[in-house]
Amino acid sequence: xxxxxxxxxxxxxxxxxxxxxxxxxxxxxxxxxxxxxxxxxxxxxxxxxxxxxxxxxxxxxxxxxxxxxxxxxxxxxxxxxxxxxxxxxxxxxxxxxxxxxxxxxxxxxxxxxxxxxxxxxxxxxxxxxxxxxxxxxxxxxxxxxxxxxxxxxxxxxxxxxxxxxxxxxxxxxxxxxxxxxxxxxxxxxxxxxxxxxxxxxxxxxxxxxxxxxxxxxxxxxxxxxxxxxxxxxxxxxxxxxxxxxxxxxxxxxxxxxxxxxxxxxxxxxxxxxxxxxxxxxxxxxxxxxxxxxxxxxxxxxxxxxxxxxxxxxxxxxxxxxxxxxxxxxxxxxxxxxxxxxxxxxxxxxxxxxxxxxxxxxxxxxxxxxxx
Amino acid sequence: xxxxxxxxxxxxxxxxxxxxxxxxxxxxxxxxxxxxxxxxxxxxxxxxxxxxxxxxxxxxxxxxxxxxxxxxxxxxxxxxxxxxxxxxxxxxxxxxxxxxxxxxxxxxxxxxxxxxxxxxxxxxxxxxxxxxxxxxxxxxxxxxxxxxxxxxxxxxxxxxxxxxxxxxxxxxxxxxxxxxxxxxxxxxxxxxxxxxxxxxxxxxxxxxxxxxxxxxxxxxxxxxxxxxxxxxxxxxxxxxxxxxxxxxxxxxxxxxxxxxxxxxxxxxxxxxxxxxxxxxxxxxxxxxxxxxxxxxxxx
Numbered sequence: 001x002x003x004x005x006x007x008x009x010x011x012x013x014x015x016x017x018x019x020x021x022x023x024x025x026x027x028x029x030x031x032x033x034x035x036x037x038x039x040x041x042x043x044x045x046x047x048x049x050x051x052x053x054x055x056x057x058x059x060x061x062x063x064x065x066x067x068x069x070x071x072x073x074x075x076x077x078x079x080x081x082x083x084x085x086x087x088x089x090x091x092x093x094x095x096x097x098x099x100x101x102x103x104x105x106x107x108x109x110x111x112x113x114x115x116x117x118x119x120x121x122x123x124x125x126x127x128x129x130x131x132x133x134x135x136x137x138x139x140x141x142x143x144x145x146x147x148x149x150x151x152x153x154x155x156x157x158x159x160x161x162x163x164x165x166x167x168x169x170x171x172x173x174x175x176x177x178x179x180x181x182x183x184x185x186x187x188x189x190x191x192x193x194x195x196x197x198x199x200x201x202x203x204x205x206x207x208x209x210x211x212x213x214x215x216x217x218x219x220x221x222x223x224x225x226x227x228x229x230x231x232x233x234x235x236x237x238x239x240x241x242x243x244x245x246x247x248x249x250x251x252x253x254x255x256x257x258x259x260x261x262x263x264x265x266x267x268x269x270x271x272x273x274x275x276x277x278x279x280x281x282x283x284x285x286x287x288x289x290x291x292x293x294x295x296x297x298x299x300x301x302x303x304x305x306x307x308x309x310x311x312x313x314x315x316x317x318x319x320x321x322x323x324x325x326x327x328x329x330x331x332x333x334x335x336x337x338x339x340x341x342x343x344x345x346x347x348x349x350x351x352x353x354x355x356x357x358x359x360x361x362x363x364x365x366x367x368x369x370x371x
Numbered sequence: 372x373x374x375x376x377x378x379x380x381x382x383x384x385x386x387x388x389x390x391x392x393x394x395x396x397x398x399x400x401x402x403x404x405x406x407x408x409x410x411x412x413x414x415x416x417x418x419x420x421x422x423x424x425x426x427x428x429x430x431x432x433x434x435x436x437x438x439x440x441x442x443x444x445x446x447x448x449x450x451x452x453x454x455x456x457x458x459x460x461x462x463x464x465x466x467x468x469x470x471x472x473x474x475x476x477x478x479x480x481x482x483x484x485x486x487x488x489x490x491x492x493x494x495x496x497x498x499x500x501x502x503x504x505x506x507x508x509x510x511x512x513x514x515x516x517x518x519x520x521x522x523x524x525x526x527x528x529x530x531x532x533x534x535x536x537x538x539x540x541x542x543x544x545x546x547x548x549x550x551x552x553x554x555x556x557x558x559x560x561x562x563x564x565x566x567x568x569x570x571x572x573x574x575x576x577x578x579x580x581x582x583x584x585x586x587x588x589x590x591x592x593x594x595x596x597x598x599x600x601x602x603x604x605x606x607x608x609x610x611x612x613x614x615x616x617x618x619x620x621x622x623x624x625x626x627x628x629x630x631x632x633x634x635x636x637x638x639x640x641x642x643x644x645x646x647x648x649x650x651x652x653x654x655x656x657x658x659x660x661x662x663x664x665x666x667x668x669x670x
Contacts (some may be wrong), residue, residue, distance in 0.1 A: 004481060007472035279469040281429060282529070283457025284485055363429045365468060366420055366541050 001288060005295035008268055015268065022260030023304025027338055030253035031312035034334035037242050039327030043172030044238045045231035047109075050170065052119040053090075053199035054208040056230040060221050065094065065109070065234035067241075071194040072222060079219045080198050085206035086215075090119040091195035093185050099139065099178050100155040101148045108143065110156055112185030119199040122167030122179050130181075136164035138179040141171025156180065157188045171173040174238075174325050200224075254341055257304075262349035265297050269353035273360060280362035290354045297346040303337060305342055311334065374441060375402035376569035377426065378535050382435035383592075384421050395421040397592040398435070403569040405536070408560060408582055411573045413520045413589035414608075419573045420541075422589060426571060427460055428452045440536055457486050461530030461568075465542035467522040469514040469529075475501060475521075476510040479528045486533035493532070500528035504558070519549030527558065531568075538562070540572040544579065558580045604643045605632035 010016045045068060048056070057080055062070040074091065081089045093112040098105040109331070113120055114131075122138045132138050137154060153160045156178060171177050186192035202211045212224035225233070269276070276289055309330075316328035373665055379401040387504060388394045395418045403409050424430035426437065428444055429452075437444045441457060447455065456462075458578050469478045476497045483493030499512055504524040514522055540559065544552035560582040563570045572579055580586050588595045603610055608628045616633045617628035620640045627633040636643060 001481070003477055004470065004473060007477070011472040028669070178414075272470075275468075275470050275472075278464070279472070279481075279485075280453070281427075281456070282462050282482055282485075283453045283455070283460075285453045288485065363424050365464065366423065 001292050002295055005292045005299060008272060008292070009296050010298050011093060015264065018302050019260065019264030019268075020304045022264070023257050023300055023342070024307035026253050026257030027308025027342060028311040028315070029256070029303050030250050030338050030341075031308060031330060032315055032328060033246060033253065034330035034338070035312060035316055035327075035330045037246055038171055038329040038331050038334065039237070040174065040242070041235040041238050043170075043327055044174070045234045046123075046232040047120075047170045047177065048227060048234055049226075050123050051199055052121070052201065052332060054202040054227055055200040055212045055224050056227065057089075057198040057200060057215055057219070057222050057224045058196070060223050062223055063225050064230060064237055065197075066234050066237050068237075072196065072198060074193055074195055074325060074328045076219055076222060077195065077198050080200060080215060080222075083211070083215050083218050085158045085203050085211045086200050087203040088118060088201040088208075088257045090117045090199045091115065091182070092117070092120045092197055092199060093182055093189075093194070094196045095185075095189070097157060099137075099143050099176060101143050101152070103234075105176070105300045106176050108139075108141070108156075108178045110185065112179060112182035113179055114182045117182075118162065119201060122177075123169045124167055126166040128166065130164050132161075132164045132181055134181050135161060136180070136186055137161035137167040138167055139163055139176065140167040140169075140179075141176025143176050143178070154178075159184070159188055177201060185243070197266070198222075228320065254345060257342065258345045258349060261297065261300055261304075261346060262352065264300065266353050266356075267347050268296065269293055269356060273356065274365060276357050277360050277362055277365040280357075280360060281365045285353075286358045289357045290350075293350045293353045293357065294347070297302065297350040298343065301342045301346040304337060308338075374405075375438075376407075376440060377401070377403040377571070378404050378436075378438040378441075379426070380436045380438075381420070382425060382437065383433050384425060384430065385433040395592055396425065396432075398591070399589075399594050401587070401594060403537070403571060406563050407566045407584045408563045408570045408572065410579050410586045411571065411582035411589055412575065412586060417589045418430055418592040419589055421592075423539060423541055423571075423573050428456050428586065448449070451625050456578075457482070458533050459535050459537065461527075461533075461535040461538040463523070463526055463530050463538065463540035463543045465545045467514070467519075467526045467546070469522055469525055469566065471514055474511045474513055475506060475517065475525045475528075478514070478525055479532050482529050483532040496532055497528065500531055504528055510527045518551070520554060523547060523551070523555055524558070527555075527562070531562070536568055538568055538570045540570060540574075542574050542576070543572060544574065544576045552576065552578060601626045603632050605636050 009019070031032040046064065057072065059072055062068050072091070077089060077091045080086060091114060096109055097108065097110050099108040099110070111120065122140060125138065137156065139148065139154070143154060148154060148163055150163050150165060151164050154163060161180060200211065200215065202208055208228070209224035212226050215224040218220065278285070279289060312330055316330055319326045319328050379399060381398040382396060383394065384396040386395055398424060401409070411419060411422065421430065425432050432445060444455065470481070473481060476494060479497035479500060480490070480493035483496050484490055488496065491556070498510060501507065504527065506521060506524055509517060509521055514525070517525065543559070544555055547555060556579055558568055559572070562568055567646070572583070585596070599608060601615065602608070604625055606628060609626045610626055615628065616630060617624050617626050618633055618637060625636065627636065
């Protein structure tokens with residue numbers, strides 16, 4: 001019966017191509033969307049992961065950067081430094097604003113770094129660049145990608161900064177990063193009383209968990225998170241923000257897949273209904289014929305899924321070359337989810353043809369032209 | 372007669388009820404011995420298809436009994452019938468009814484697999500049958516690449532793959548040319564005689580009479596032996612001799628279905644036998660008479 005299901009599917013190459021291609025396209029859409037979101041989550045957490053801090057100290061109740069505001073009185077920085085187990089503490093200040101390059105505005109996280117900072121630095125400076133001095137900026141992301149080079153000027157909060165360097169690997173497709181001296185940011189914001197976060201490196205042998213607990217105990221009005229917790233919260237925020245979009249897009253992709261599959265299986269069965277009648281007449285049970293339809297649907301899904309996976313992986317490989325801010329990460333969980341849903345969709349798509357076959361009277365095959 | 376492969380007793384089938392009730396098959400009794408070929412003929416609407424469907428366990432009779440190899444089929448539950456059809460019946464259809472997506476060997480093997488064979492066994496059996504039927508070179512061909520005769524031989528192989536004792540053929544020669552029709556008839560006869568399978572053929576094809584052990588005539592839902600019937604020379608209907616109108620012409624008796632046919636015949640009997648000596652004599656006389664009348668008219 002497998003041969004019958006296989007041949008029914010592949011007998012007409014054009015129909016098979018359309019059915020499998022439609023399923024593959026839908027699966028690729030769903031997988032790619034998941035991969036885009038997973039890539040975005042990774043990118044969003046990249047600065048936190050690579051900043052070099054074991055513990056992030058923020059205003060009480062603040063546990064992430066994205067879509068959050070934190071103000072830690074500058075006087076608390078020294079208190080943090082004095083907590084046992086703290087090897088080093090670097091205050092940084094940040095805000096989300098736009099960087100204007102030429103006549104284009106780019107959403108960017110502007111980070112103010114103190115002189116001599118050892119944490120929270122740009123990730124990998126492109127050769128030829130230097131760390132920013134007063135009036136200078138290091139950019140990461142869309143601004144640099146748009147063609148701004150070292151020596152060019154960009155405007156941040158109404159002031160002009162000269163690009164002293166470019167870094168890579170921290171910005172996402174949602175937002176670029178701009179590193180400027182903390183003193184410049186203080187001046188533009190009109191005060192130097194607060195910082196946003198204190199980045200803390202633990203002394204050798206001290207765990208991030210115990211250190212963050214110690215900081216919260218000894219310093220009032222702050223929340224200390226380990227790097228893992230802080231990055232996790234950062235990703236959770238993005239995930240929460242994109243969940244509805246992801247669900248809608250996933251549903252749209254799966255509905256397309258379902259429609260294509262249901263239509264192709266239904267038409268393939270309907271066009272061969274007399275042949276199913278012949279098989280019923282010679283003694284095939286409805287259950288056996290239902291098995292043919294289900295096998296055909298499953299084959300469509302398996303081949304469509306494999307092609308969809310290949311296409312999604314190819315897209316994931318090509319996309320960063322076309323746009324370095326665009327990371328697609330195809331996760332195992334996503335593949336499992338899409339596979340399971342696809343098979344459920346195939347089972348649903350097979351229902352109508354099976355009902356059609358169940359209601360078929362084998363007696364009609366007598367004196368009916370088929371082959 | 373040996374124990375019949377198929378024994379049918381008082382088989383009837385009604386459709387509808389009350390004033391719209393139609394009795395398509397009425398009290399048909401029939402026994403088909405092993406190795407016997409029975410041909411059932413009859414005009415359109417006589418109940419042939421209904422009888423065929425009941426004999427093939429595809430339609431439940433309203434009354435009567437069908438036994439296959441001594442086992443009563445008519446009381447078996449519906450769910451058991453497909454398996455019985457699969458293993459104990461062979462079906463041959465007018466339109467071949469091969470599955471277009473499968474090759475010749477796959478068409479035959481599929482039914483073997485459905486009947487419980489392993490894929491390997493079914494393919495070996497299919498190859499064997501198709502080779503016997505001269506289709507060794509066509510094993511991998513799809514139906515669209517086969518001739519009508521080849522398709523029907525594949526269909527016969529499919530009917531035989533599960534080694535049934537009883538084969539039911541519906542107009543098996545209808546879509547074949549004369550040569551392929553003759554070959555098919557020879558094949559069916561050899562299957563019956565050499566393998567001891569019983570074959571019931573429903574057909575309009577007079578040629579099949581040559582291979583049939585018995586010819587039955589179905590009319591108005593009832594079966595009659597063809598030997599007890601004769602043909603009305605006017606309308607070609609088969610009529611029971613006992614109930615027919617009989618007239619003698621040129622020293623021979625002729626039977627008629629109605630007074631109208633008899634009167635039409637008696638007005639000019641030679642018209643119905645142009646090839647016989649008597650008919651030719653009369654036709655020549657008629658032509659002479661017509662020529663004379665035409666000449667007189669011209670004067």
